[in-house]
Amino acid sequence: xxxxxxxxxxxxxxxxxxxxxxxxxxxxxxxxxxxxxxxxxxxxxxxxxxxxxxxxxxxxxxxxxxxxxxxxxxxxxxxxxxxxxxxxxxxxxxxxxxxxxxxxxxxxxxxxxxxxxxxxxxxxxxxxxxxxxxxxxxxxxxxxxxxxxxxxxxxxxxxxxxxxxxxxxxxxxxxxxxxxxxxxxxxxxxxxxxxxxxxxxxxxxxxxxxxxxxxxxxxxxxxxxxxxxxxxxxxxxxxxxxxxxxxxxxxxxxxxxxxxxxxxxxxxxxxxxxxxxxxxxxxxxxxxxxxxxxxxxxxxxxxxxxxxxxxxxxxxxxxxxxxxxxxxx
Amino acid sequence: xxxxxxxxxxxxxxxxxxxxxxxxxxxxxxxxxxxxxxxxxxxxxxxxxxxxxxxxxxxxxxxxxxxxxxxxxxxxxxxxxxxxxxxxxxxxxxxxxxxxxxxxxxxxxxxxxxxxxxxxxxxxxxxxxxxxxxxxxxxxxxxxxxxxxxxxxxxxxxxxxxxxxxxxxxxxxxxxxxxxxxxxxxxxxxxxxxxxxxxxxxxxxxxxxxxxxxxxxxxxxxxxxxxxxxxxxxxxxxxxxxxxxxxxxxxxxxxxxxxxxxxxxxxxxxxxxxxxxxxxxxxxxxxxxxxxxxxxxxxxxxxxxxxxxxxxxxxxxxxxxxxxxxxxx
Numbered sequence: 029x030x031x032x033x034x035x036x037x038x039x040x041x042x043x044x045x046x047x048x049x050x051x052x053x054x055x056x057x058x059x060x061x062x063x064x065x066x067x068x069x070x071x072x073x074x075x076x077x078x079x080x081x082x083x084x085x086x087x088x089x090x091x092x093x094x095x096x097x098x099x100x101x102x103x104x105x106x107x108x109x110x111x112x113x114x115x116x117x118x119x120x121x122x123x124x125x126x127x128x129x130x131x132x133x134x135x136x137x138x139x140x141x142x143x144x145x146x147x148x149x150x151x152x153x154x155x156x157x158x159x160x161x162x163x164x165x166x167x168x169x170x171x172x173x174x175x176x177x178x179x180x181x182x183x184x185x186x187x188x189x190x191x192x193x194x195x196x197x198x199x200x201x202x203x204x205x206x207x208x209x210x211x212x213x214x215x216x217x218x219x220x221x222x223x224x225x226x227x228x229x230x231x232x233x234x235x236x237x238x239x240x241x242x243x244x245x246x247x248x249x250x251x252x253x254x255x256x257x258x259x260x261x262x263x264x265x266x267x268x269x270x271x272x273x274x275x276x277x278x279x280x281x282x283x284x285x286x287x288x289x290x291x292x293x294x295x296x297x298x299x300x301x302x303x304x305x306x307x308x309x310x311x312x313x314x315x316x317x318x319x320x321x322x323x324x325x326x327x328x329x330x331x332x333x334x335x336x337x338x339x340x341x342x343x344x345x346x347x348x349x350x351x352x353x354x355x356x357x
Numbered sequence: 358x359x360x361x362x363x364x365x366x367x368x369x370x371x372x373x374x375x376x377x378x379x380x381x382x383x384x385x386x387x388x389x390x391x392x393x394x395x396x397x398x399x400x401x402x403x404x405x406x407x408x409x410x411x412x413x414x415x416x417x418x419x420x421x422x423x424x425x426x427x428x429x430x431x432x433x434x435x436x437x438x439x440x441x442x443x444x445x446x447x448x449x450x451x452x453x454x455x456x457x458x459x460x461x462x463x464x465x466x467x468x469x470x471x472x473x474x475x476x477x478x479x480x481x482x483x484x485x486x487x488x489x490x491x492x493x494x495x496x497x498x499x500x501x502x503x504x505x506x507x508x509x510x511x512x513x514x515x516x517x518x519x520x521x522x523x524x525x526x527x528x529x530x531x532x533x534x535x536x537x538x539x540x541x542x543x544x545x546x547x548x549x550x551x552x553x554x555x556x557x558x559x560x561x562x563x564x565x566x567x568x569x570x571x572x573x574x575x576x577x578x579x580x581x582x583x584x585x586x587x588x589x590x591x592x593x594x595x596x597x598x599x600x601x602x603x604x605x606x607x608x609x610x611x612x613x614x615x616x617x618x619x620x621x622x623x624x625x626x627x628x629x630x631x632x633x634x635x636x637x638x639x640x641x642x643x644x645x646x647x648x649x650x651x652x653x654x655x656x657x658x659x660x661x662x663x664x665x666x667x668x669x670x671x672x673x674x675x676x677x678x679x680x681x682x683x684x685x686x
Contacts, residue, residue, distance in 0.1 A: 030545040030562070032622040032658060034584045034629070042585075043621050046628030050612075050646045086620035106621075216359040219619075233359070255363045256371075283379075290548075290616040290654050291415035292372050292435075293361040299375030300363070317379045319648075325619050325656065329361060354683055 029225045031325075036222040040083050040105055047090055051351045054094045062110070063118040064090040065100040072124035075195040076100065077186055079131040079178070080115065081138050082107040084221065085242060088179065088321045091352030097186035098131075098350075106221050106324070107243050109137035115145035119152065127151050127195035131182055131202065133174030134158040153195055155202035157181055159211045159332065161270035162239030162247050173241050176284040176321035176332045177209035180344075183353065187346035205340065210267035211332040213247070214259055215240035217288060219324030238262065242286070242323045242330075256293075260300035263331045268308055273335060275309025280344060282315070282332035287322035289329055294318065301331050314344055320352065358554045360654075365551040369412050369434055376419055380680045383423045391439070392447040393419040394429040401453035404524040405429065406515055408460040408507070409444065410467050411436040413550065414571060417508065417650045420681030426515035427460075427679075435550050435653070436572050438466035444474035448481065456480050456524035460511055460531065462503025463487040464572075482524055484531035486510055488540040488661065490599035491568030491576045502570050505613040505650035505661045506538035509673075512682065516675035534669065539596035540661040542576070543588055544569035546617060548653030567591065571615070571652045571659075585622075589629035592660045597637055602664060604638025609673060611644070611661035616651035618658055623647065630660050643673055649681065 033039050041059060048057035048064075055064050063080075079089040080102035089101035102118045104110040119128045128149050132142040134156050146152040158169075159177030166173055185202040193201065215237040218227035228244035231237060236254065239247025254262075273279065283298040285291075298317045305312050313336055321330070334340070347356025362368050370388060377386035377393075384393050392409075408418040409431035418430035431447045433439040448457045457478050461471040463485050475481040487498075488506030495502055514531040522530065544566040547556035557573035560566060565583065568576025583591075602608065612627040614620075627646045634641050642665055650659070663669070676685025 030565075030582060030656060032545070032585050032588065032618060032626045034586055034625075039621065039625060042628045043625040046624035046626070046631070046646070049631055050624065050627055050644055084619075084621060086624070091620070214361075216361070236359075253359060256361050257363055259361065283375075287619040288617045288654065288656075289361060290413075290651055291420070291648065292368065292413060292653065295375035295379065295415070296363075296368060296372040297361045297375070298379055299371050302375070302378055315379055317375070319620065322619055324621065325617065327359060327617075327654065 029220050031222055033222055039222045040103065054351060061114040061117045063100055063102040063114065063121065064093050065122050066093055069122065069124065073126045074124065075126040075129050075189050075198050076122045077129050077131060077189055078102065078118055079182060080110045081133050082109060084324045085322050087352035092179065092182050092350045094350035096190050096346055096348035097182055097353065106223065109141050112141045112144040115142060116148055119149050129195055129198050130154045131178065132156050133178050134171060135168045136170065137168065153199045155181065155199055155206065157206045159206060159209045160241065161210045161267050162212050166241055167245040168243065175211045175213065175242050176282055176330050177206065177211045179320045180209055180280065180282065180332065180334050181205045183348060184340055184343045187343040205334065208271065208335040209332060210271040211330050212263040212266050213240045213242065213286065213328060213330035214238050214263065215286065215326050215328040216253065217327040218244050219287065219326035221324065240328065242321060244323065256297050256300040260297060260304045264301055264304040267331065267333050271333065271335065273310055273333060276311065278311045278313045278336040279305065280314040280334040280336055281305060281312045283317045284321055284330045284332060285319040286326040286328040287319055288325040288327040294329060297329050313341065358549050360551055362551055368551045369432065383680060390443040390446045392429055392431040392443065392450065393422050394451050395422055398451065398453065402455045403453065404455040404458050404518050404527050405451045406458050406460060406511065406518055407431065407447055408511060409439045410462050411438060413653045414651050416681035421508065421511050421679050423679035425519050425675055425677035426511055426682065435552065438470050441470045441473040444471060445477055448478050458524055458527050459483045460507065461485050462507050463500060464497045465499065466497065482528045484510065484528055484535065486535045488535060488538045489570065490539045490596055491541050495570055496574040497572065504540045504542065504571050505611055505659050506535065506540045508649045509538055509609065509611065509661065509663050510534045512677060513669055513672045516672040534663065537600065537664040538661060539600040540659050541592040541595050542569045542571065542615065542657060542659035543567050543592065544615065544655050544657035545582065546656040547573050548616065548655035550653065569657065571650060573652065585626050585629040589626060589633045589660065593630055593633040596660065596662050600662065600664065602639055602662060605640065607640045607642045607665040608634065609643040609663040609665055610634060610641045612646045613650050613659045613661060614648040615655040615657040616648055617654040617656040623658060626658050643670065
């Protein structure tokens with residue numbers, strides 16, 4: 029294992045301290061229990077949006093804490109769910125009386141713990157994201173996995189809550205965005221969990237895992253590495269089919285890096301994906317390219333498409349000021 | 358070679374088209390000759406800042422084209438200098454009469470071609486960056502290499518030119534920032550040039566190249582992989598010595614990823630580097646963490662320190678709106 033770390037047990041703590049030091053204008057980090065919260069707290073009465081999950085997917089979720097997006101994030105150890113205690117402490121620290129909305133990627137451990145925490149907090153609600161169209165049921169999931177589409181849910185619901193939407197409206201909106209969002213990923217290499225010390229899965233020198241999960245879960249098939257255009261065509265096709273995207277529909281296209289693939293390739297894949305979308309008549313009205321929902325040092329990418337309407341465009345365009353996403357004022 | 362590409366000959370063209378499509382609000386891309394320019398041109402009379410060099414270091418330089426930073430960038434093929442013709446066409450497209458300032462990383466090919474172009478353009482000036490303190494003379498360089506400190510030069514000079522500084526002042530400022538900036542890098546793996554099809558250099562499973570260049574040029578020594586703290590101590594020490602940084606001095610700390618290392622590790626390295634700086638009495642008053650000057654899919658990072666003063670802080674803080682760096686309005 030080749031990593032820029034000290035002791036494997038200290039990876040998350042030291043990384044969070046670095047994150048806090050680099051973004052001290054935006055966030056504060058609490059180490060015990062572990063959570064990242066906005067430095068400037070929200071207006072009382074605003075529902076608070078909290079996400080979390082295992083570390084190793086950075087900038088997800090701590091990189092999205094700030095104005096216009098999350099109020100807090102609670103990271104577990106690498107690829108390990110945070111605990112209900114941790115989630116309750118996070119909610120207690122940031123809730124100003126407007127209620128708590130958890131945004132949870134669909135993994136059994138995350139779901140169980142967030143639901144346990146939600147039951148203990150009066151009126152708390154949960155949005156479960158399950159945008160990965162590659163497979164039904166997986167190593168850690170019943171149903172579909174929650175992957176990079178979670179970023180889009182967090183951005184859009186964050187904008188709504190900032191604009192005054194109440195808890196019930198935010199939950200309904202988040203579920204609507206999730207339902208109209210589909211993703212699919214591909215891995216060229218496996219990431220390595222620091223505590224494991226070796227790659228999560230073995231993969232041949234000329235193979236790719238099509239439909240991979242963000243913890244290295246198996247996808248649809250292990251096949252010979254294909255061209256960028258072929259990969260884009262298969263992934264866009266799978267998403268368009270699963271989400272019944274039709275010619276003429278306006279979409280948001282997120283080309284997400286898995287952590288180990290450089291920007292030179294991500295922009296090339298974006299070009300391939302956008303052309304494939306346009307060949308299907310989809311209108312790419314908004315887009316985002318970069319590393320947003322990663323899998324440690326995995327080489328690969330995912331494509332996410334969200335069907336847009338005027339409301340979603342307006343909320344997507346609303347100002348956001350976080351470590352990993354920033355536009356508007 | 359595992360890359361998300363089509364044909365190796367098309368990598369740069371397709372990546373630039375993806376970049377343009379993703380950032381069409383900010384830039385336009387010209388393919389023949391190849392350059393990236395601001396969509397909204399500067400005021401007539403503003404000196405234009407143009408940088409360039411081989412591709413493979415993204416987001417350098419195209420990702421820094423926009424308000425408050427570069428006016429244009431001209432990318433060569435991967436790790437290959439752009440041509441004088443290309444540079445002259447770029448200058449011709451963006452110069453509004455305020456003169457042309459080339460910002461050039463110190464590599465023999467880049468230097469020769471940019472100087473040739475500058476000689477052909479009336480009044481054009483050149484700033485050469487050479488912030489890499491690791492070695493004197495290298496595979497492609499006489500003297501010290503220009504690396505991630507170039508980003509800081511581009512940001513600060515960009516702010517000055519936006520605020521009305523003339524060409525001579527911009528050049529003088531850039532040379533001052535370069536002189537007070539030092540960098541050093543470390544590689545855990547080699548990047549792979551698409552057209553070469555294999556890693557630039559071989560490195561053992563438990564080795565690192567300390568002081569590596571951004572094209573995989575040899576550094577100071579090939580040694581066993583050390584801890585993040587040890588790596589940070591050696592790199593910060595080397596920079597502090599080369600730049601005579603003294604206890605109590607205010608600095609900017611850039612922790613730059615080489616392309617294949619995930620954010621989890623970059624923030625951890627930032628934590629290590631910042632502590633090492635503080636142990637030496639340096640005051641880290643500004644900072645930046647992320648992939649800004651990369652080497653394809655190389656795993657590793659570099660540390661850059663710039664000695665600050667009130668003028669440099671003000672210019673660093675000035676608004677910037679580019680694909681890769683954005684703050685202020």
